[in-house]
Amino acid sequence: MVFNLEHHDPEAYRRKARMISFAMAGQLIIFGLLFSMLLTSTFGSSLWLNVLGVVLGLLATSALFAVLRERPWMAEVRYVWQLKHHLSQVSGYLAPLRRELEENNRTALDLLTFYHQGMAQLAELNGRTANSDPERLAEKSQLKIKREEQGLSPRVESVDTQDLQAFKRG
Template identity: 30%
Template sequence: MFTFESIDKDIYRQHLNRIIIACVVALTALSLGIAQVLIQLFPDADGSHFHWNLLGVIVGCIVIGVTLNKYKTHPYMYEVYYVWRLKQQLNYITRKRAKLNKAVEDGDVKAMQIMYFYYQGCRRLWLLDDNTITMEELSKWQTELEAQARNKRVELKKESFDKEELAGY
């Protein structure tokens, strides 16, 4: 079950930027270091070391992925991990959006609640990421949903989401 939380945008951006920089530095160091060790251990007479360089990048990515996964619940990662989970929840809904929109048109209350959560989540995410280009379009979609809900006498109040709710769509 995913529930909306209040996230400090400045802390989120600061931590995200530091994590990205750390990952870039780590990937560069790991890729080059691993590739150089492999080239020294297994030199190629042709001088092509593409496969060792590629293996260095792959191993570096795996190490960084495992490290991020291990520390995702660390307090420093709180905001970044929250946004990652929010994006994941919104992605679940996005995959079913066409069917959900059809269900909303047909008056399905559950679909209306899910789409309300989706629009609220998109707004929060886009504000955190300074992605305000499509905010006007989002407001239009949300207004249409609220009008349909009023016509069906539905109070839109969904603040949490579980991907199991999409099973029927």
């Protein structure tokens, strides 16, 4: 699946993410209480009916959220979920990608560059500072040098995570 890196305003993302989190938590509470109340008033008071009410509330909240996630106002949040998903996929292959980088594998170079760009963007969107680990900084520098040597752009705009299948986890 091809994933394109996009620019999103960090402040707008954080504001929407907070709003959506509060709305979903409130919705879960209301649905859970509503289903619990309906079940206990119909079948009598029981801990298991209250638990079932909360589970039904969770299912109802999840179903509503699944319907709403494709709305245009969810674009920033949806993008960050997808970014996290793709970064997670790449992180499972970091060891073989780093080995292939030493062999000047272009795909490994692109995937590792995407990984570092994505991690930096994720930190920015979440309002955190980027990781200043010396090993990570050295790897970013090495990637930049290798990309310059090969005449490539210092940035990767899109990546196909299906390319990971060529690498063995290790």
